[in-house]
Amino acid sequence: MSRTVTGIKPTGRPHLGNYLGMIRPALDLSRSGEMFCFIADYHALTVMQPAAELRRRVLDLAATLIALGLDAGQAVLYRQSDLPEVCELAWILGCVTAKGLLNRAHAYKAATAANAALGRDADEGVNAGLFSYPVLMAADILIHRAQGVPVGRDQRQHVEIARDLAESFNRVYGAVLVVPEPLVDQRVMTVPGIDGRKMSKSYGNEIGLSATPDEIRRRVSRIVTDSRPPAEPKEPDTILSLYRIVAADDDARDLERRYREGGVGYAGAKDLLTAAIERLLGPARQRHAELMADPAGLQEILARGAARARASAAPTLRAVREATGMGWG
Numbered sequence: 001m002s003r004t005v006t007g008i009k010p011t012g013r014p015h016l017g018n019y020l021g022m023i024r025p026a027l028d029l030s031r032s033g034e035m036f037c038f039i040a041d042y043h044a045l046t047v048m049q050p051a052a053e054l055r056r057r058v059l060d061l062a063a064t065l066i067a068l069g070l071d072a073g074q075a076v077l078y079r080q081s082d083l084p085e086v087c088e089l090a091w092i093l094g095c096v097t098a099k100g101l102l103n104r105a106h107a108y109k110a111a112t113a114a115n116a117a118l119g120r121d122a123d124e125g126v127n128a129g130l131f132s133y134p135v136l137m138a139a140d141i142l143i144h145r146a147q148g149v150p151v152g153r154d155q156r157q158h159v160e161i162a163r164d165l166a167e168s169f170n171r172v173y174g175a176v177l178v179v180p181e182p183l184v185d186q187r188v189m190t191v192p193g194i195d196g197r198k199m200s201k202s203y204g205n206e207i208g209l210s211a212t213p214d215e216i217r218r219r220v221s222r223i224v225t226d227s228r229p230p231a232e233p234k235e236p237d238t239i240l241s242l243y244r245i246v247a248a249d250d251d252a253r254d255l256e257r258r259y260r261e262g263g264v265g266y267a268g269a270k271d272l273l274t275a276a277i278e279r280l281l282g283p284a285r286q287r288h289a290e291l292m293a294d295p296a297g298l299q300e301i302l303a304r305g306a307a308r309a310r311a312s313a314a315p316t317l318r319a320v321r322e323a324t325g326m327g328w329g
Contacts, residue, residue: 017199230265
């Protein structure tokens with residue numbers, strides 16, 4: 001049985017890109033192997049938010065994952081901050097991490113590039129948590145001896161850093177840590193937003209997982225198209241790209257044929273996309289509302305998951321402590 005681990009930050013309402021790029025592959029893996037799924041509230045602290053809001057978002061994300069099909073009895077669903085072992089492992093890993101590796105991490109490079117574009121000091125507004133979060137992410141993965149980590153193509157670096165740190169530790173202390181593999185879902189690499197760029201809350205181009213049918217329709221209607229009439233063949237565009245991802249394969253092939261040969265207008269294509277997204281998200285909407293109406297029940301689910309996660313983490317941390325001279329048998 002394979003063991004995988006994945007996590008998502010509670011820094012805003014999840015959107016369709018999160019579902020297609022991370023949640024759906026994780027759900028698929030959870031049905032065929034041992035899955036650890038954590039809500040990354042430690043990572044969320046790199047962006048300050050009120051404590052009450054963070055707690056609400058943690059529960060909202062737990063409800064979203066379960067509503068979308070995560071079986072919390074089979075998969076291990078837990079709050080990252082309920083697993084203090086990851087912080088200890090992160091410190092130990094940090095001691096075998098080259099600073100230059102963290103200099104090349106995507107989030108840090110993006111922050112320094114943005115500062116440079118504005119003529120500011122490279123590290124302005126960059127906290128130590130943002131700089132070192134790849135080490136904590138590596139600890140999240142390595143603490144469970146995971147063999148695989150489901151990621152989108154643009155998130156592959158996180159697993160590569162975890163691999164580097166595991167190998168660095170093992171070179172110094174022996175073969176203690178499992179070196180994980182990135183599991184890239186070939187169906188979905190980068191999910192386009194309604195403006196054609198990668199779907200992201202920072203771009204404001206997302207379609208929320210909690211969106212109502214009317215909200216989905218309004219968001220899809222904002223996709224920019226050219227003026228070609230229905231009978232004229234069309235180039236693949238954002239509508240078709242999204243439809244390929246959310247619709248059944250036969251339906252996607254049919255719309256692609258109609259694009260290529262002519263016979264579909266953009267309004268009709270947007271209607272098809274809206275309906276496909278609603279078929280995908282609609283059934284989870286009521287389940288999510290039911291779960292959020294019982295916060296104590298959600299807390300209990302997370303507590304049970306934390307107990308299972310700590311039981312998984314304990315042998316790894318014990319082996320690491322013994323290898324580094326901090327264990328006493």
